[in-house]
Amino acid sequence: MSVTHVDDLDRIEMPNGFVWRPVRRHFGIRAFGVNAYTASEVGGPVVEEHTESQLGHEEIYLVLRGRALFTIGGNEHELAAGQLVFVRDPALERGAIALDGDTVVLALGGKPGAPHTVSAWETMFASVPAARDERFDEAIAIHEEALREQPEHPALLYNLACMEARAGHHLDALLRLKRAVALEPKWAAEARADSDFAAIRHEPGFPA
Amino acid sequence: MSEDGYVILSIDDLDRFPGATDEAPILMPVRRRAGFRPFGINCFAAPRPGQRVIERHFERDGDEELYVVLRGEATFTVGDETFGATSGTLVHVTPGTVREAIARDEDTIVLAIGAKPGEAWEPAPWEDFHIAFAARRSGDAAAARSLIAETLARHPNEWQGQYNAGCFEALEGDTEAAFAHLRRAVELGPSDVREYARDDVDFVALRDDPRFTELVG
Numbered sequence: 001m002s003v004t005h006v007d008d009l010d011r012i013e014m015p016n017g018f019v020w021r022p023v024r025r026h027f028g029i030r031a032f033g034v035n036a037y038t039a040s041e042v043g044g045p046v047v048e049e050h051t052e053s054q055l056g057h058e059e060i061y062l063v064l065r066g067r068a069l070f071t072i073g074g075n076e077h078e079l080a081a082g083q084l085v086f087v088r089d090p091a092l093e094r095g096a097i098a099l100d101g102d103t104v105v106l107a108l109g110g111k112p113g114a115p116h117t118v119s120a121w122e123t124m125f126a127s128v129p130a131a132r133d134e135r136f137d138e139a140i141a142i143h144e145e146a147l148r149e150q151p152e153h154p155a156l157l158y159n160l161a162c163m164e165a166r167a168g169h170h171l172d173a174l175l176r177l178k179r180a181v182a183l184e185p186k187w188a189a190e191a192r193a194d195s196d197f198a199a200i201r202h203e204p205g206f207p208a
Numbered sequence: 209m210s211e212d213g214y215v216i217l218s219i220d221d222l223d224r225f226p227g228a229t230d231e232a233p234i235l236m237p238v239r240r241r242a243g244f245r246p247f248g249i250n251c252f253a254a255p256r257p258g259q260r261v262i263e264r265h266f267e268r269d270g271d272e273e274l275y276v277v278l279r280g281e282a283t284f285t286v287g288d289e290t291f292g293a294t295s296g297t298l299v300h301v302t303p304g305t306v307r308e309a310i311a312r313d314e315d316t317i318v319l320a321i322g323a324k325p326g327e328a329w330e331p332a333p334w335e336d337f338h339i340a341f342a343a344r345r346s347g348d349a350a351a352a353r354s355l356i357a358e359t360l361a362r363h364p365n366e367w368q369g370q371y372n373a374g375c376f377e378a379l380e381g382d383t384e385a386a387f388a389h390l391r392r393a394v395e396l397g398p399s400d401v402r403e404y405a406r407d408d409v410d411f412v413a414l415r416d417d418p419r420f421t422e423l424v425g
Contacts, residue, residue: 003284006296023274027300030325031272032247058246060238062319064278064296072214082219082278086242089213104296106276108321110246115326 002027006036006064006104012128018045020125023106024118032116033057033109036064039098046105049095052087055119059087059109061096066103068096120146120155127163136167154184162196170200181207215242219251219278219317225342233260235338236317239331247323248331251278254311261318264308267301268400269332273322275299275309280316282309333359333369340376349380367397375410386411387419394423 009021021036023029039046046068052059061070062084070077070085073092078099079085087094096105110116123146130138143160150156157180164173177197180187188207191197200206222236236251238244248271254261261282267273275284277297284293286307293299293309301307309318323329336359343352356373363369374389390411393401405411405424414420 003286003291003293003297003299005294006298009298023298027274027298029272029274029300031323031329032274032321034274034321058244060242060244060249062278064276073212075212077216079216083216084219084238084242085214085216086244087214088243092213094214106319108247108249110323110329112245113328115328116247116323 009036011038012125013040014048014125014128016045016048018048022122022126025122025126030116033119035107037105037107039103042099042101043097045095046098046103047094047096047107049093051093052090052109056090056111057109058090058112059094059107061085061087062106062108064104064106066098066100068103068105069099070094070096118146118149120150120153123156124159127159131163131166134166136163139163140167152183154180154187157183158187158190162194165197165200168199170203173197174200174203174205178205178207217242222251224253225339226345227263227338228341231260233263235335237335237339238319240335247321247329249319249321250335252318252320254316255314257311257313259311260308261311261316262307262309262320264306266306267303267322270303270324271322272303272325273301273320275301276319276321278317278319280311280313282311282316282318284309333363333366333372337369337372344376344379352376365396367393367401370396371401371404375408378411378413381413383414383417386414387417387423390414390423
């Protein structure tokens with residue numbers, strides 16, 4: 001058993017303004033996706049604009065505190081504490097901005113008819129503070145931990161390669177990137193434009 | 209569900225289905241109301257301080273659960289620990305741990321999320337039975353029986369469904385139907401059914417019948 005308060009969860013400020021408050025990762029939950037989000041400022045994003053097309057997740061966003069202006073499929077809805085929006089269609093663009101300073105949104109998600117698997121984006125989000133402070137060994141360790149459970153996950157391999165390239169581990173980065181591209185060719189195009197690979201872009205075997 | 213692929217709800221608009229006694233939690237179905245499919249989500253309410261907002265139980269089928277206090281305040285007991293939980297508190301409980309929560313405040317509401325790791329989630333019969341028993345208590349036995357029949361059609365081989373159907377028919381006075389369900393429940397889960405049935409007050413009307421002793425010992 002473990003217990004915490006939403007205000008005591010880690011605060012991980014993301015580059016595009018919202019603040020991730022990891023719940024699933026905090027408790028080690030395996031059966032479903034659950035996270036909380038806050039905003040850096042009133043009028044700032046509290047749920048990032050995105051779709052769930054890639055993961056096929058159904059999502060529920062529940063306003064725990066404050067008010068948020070949601071935009072779902074181009075329609076705006078103001079939700080107060082105690083209101084929720086269930087977004088069934090994974091292809092719908094969704095996002096929200098905070099209308100109050102202490103707005104907290106709980107996000108729940110999973111894919112119908114499938115056992116829950118931990119989303120790779122959680123690992124990427126968790127490594128943001130370390131990468132931002134150029135503590136690359138820590139960012140690499142976070143990715144390696146996730147890869148122990150999902151060793152052939154292309155996005156995790158790609159992002160680990162990014163961290164290794166920035167850390168100066170060029171051979172590791174190249175091998176990891178090649179594996180990611182072998183598993184999912186779309187990562188070659190990503191790599192061509194990714195500044196994280198500036199140091200290895202001209203190495204023989206760079207998959208571009 | 210709107211034609212737009214999403215739906216907006218307020219917890220204040222959710223249906224409220226009382227439990228068997230005034231002390232029991234009130235079920236406010238979320239998953240069922242919204243049509244959410246990936247895992248289980250419900251709210252439980254206790255209008256009065258001292259009323260249970262989470263029933264004392266453990267998750268026999270292996271679900272891990274997260275409780276989120278949405279409104280009010282509750283005293284949780286999880287395993288050997290007892291603690292207060294205000295709005296915004298999150299409590300994670302592993303399947304085998306006994307847990308309960310009692311409201312400290314008026315209209316305390318707790319969100320409960322649950323599923324079994326590593327398995328695709330499917331709705332369990334207990335939600336339908338809670339609603340069916342609430343319908344029976346409100347005088348609508350026909351609606352309750354209809355919901356139970358739908359549930360058993362979806363879960364024909366789970367002892368819990370047959371057991372609860374047996375409880376329902378015993379309370380309704382249909383002894384033959386009650387024994388038919390109880391017999392099937394014993395076939396599907398003999399040790400669990402015998403453990404629960406011996407002391408279950410819902411079966412009071414059956415206890416003097418030799419078939420009850422034959423089935424549950």
